[in-house]
Amino acid sequence: MRNSYRFFLTFLLLIIDFGLVFLSVYLFVTPMDRAEMYGDWYSFQNGLYISMQTWFIAVLYLQLYRNFSTQGFTGLYRSSWRALLIQQIIYIAYLNLNPSIFKGEVLIQQAIFTCTFLLATGLISRILITFLGWYYEKKMGFKNSVAIWGFNQTGIELAAQFETHASDKKFLGIMDENQSFDFTQKKDLHKRLREAIKLASVQKIHELFICVNPQMFQDVKGLFTLADEYCLRIKFVPDILGLYPDNSVVQNVHQFQAISLRDEPLEDQDNRFAKRFFDVFFSLLVIIFILSWLYPIIGLIIKIQSPGPIIFQQLRSGENNEPFWCYKFRSMRVNSDSDKIQATKHDKRVT
Missing domain, CATH: 1.20.5 (Single alpha-helices involved in coiled-coils or other helix-helix interfaces)
Structure with missing residues (x-):
């Protein structure tokens, strides 16, 4: 049900946005302006088509509707004004480069009216979507509750992500926070996880993220079966951050995770x-x-x-160890060993 309402809001937002783009072109190109700017109705259709295409490019580039699905209303508001700005820039630039489609005498005036209209109506539409989302989540209880088990580096970072981005979920925190467990046996951890699953069901948690060392996994299939019995969804997040240096970076490579020592x-x-x-x-x-x-x-x-050239060239190693010529001011006398022997203290070659 929660996914259905989120899809409904996203689809409704998409329809409203493209409808507003259509209205902005239709309302602010008056019948007199149409004859002056476009020449005939066929050219006006081209202008309308360009508006729709530029808006599509903008929202596709910023992934506006996808951000709304994953980041909630914060991502929606942040991406919306950027999409409008990009759309207007592309739209005006295209029409200026194609004077046969659009005459530029009233271009600035139309751009101001159109942008103002889209800003105002876009803000109203997003307030409406926000209200609908609040109504569904608060009044009808469509907001899933999630929690984390595993008070470690991975669990803490995952909790920070939920608190920042997951507006469509009710984050209840880390279940074993401030508890000290040092599991040396897999069976002890397995027993503790079974207890955590039962406790999560009692607390009406819909989804439980388990962050543990992958080397301590035991009978994972049995834990999934137990969670199904309690109508609980569990997801395992391997605590690999605790196995590597603090400055290591985890990257997604297709369907795999790769760990590097540092960020590049x-x-x-x-x-x-x-x-x-x-x-x-x-x-x-x-x-x-x-x-x-x-x-x-x-x-x-x-x-x-000293006599000789002003510039001295030297071979250096660059990207992918490819050699390139480096040019710099000459600071030594001309000699045959410049590429073989490095400068030393009190070097007689230095001028």
């Missing part, structure tokens, strides 16, 4: 793009505003100290 930010494509953009942009600033006047001065000093 440059494995993310967005981070690589941001770094490359910063490198190029900052380098251009340095070249234009600093090297443009500093290079001749340094070059003159190098020439005075």
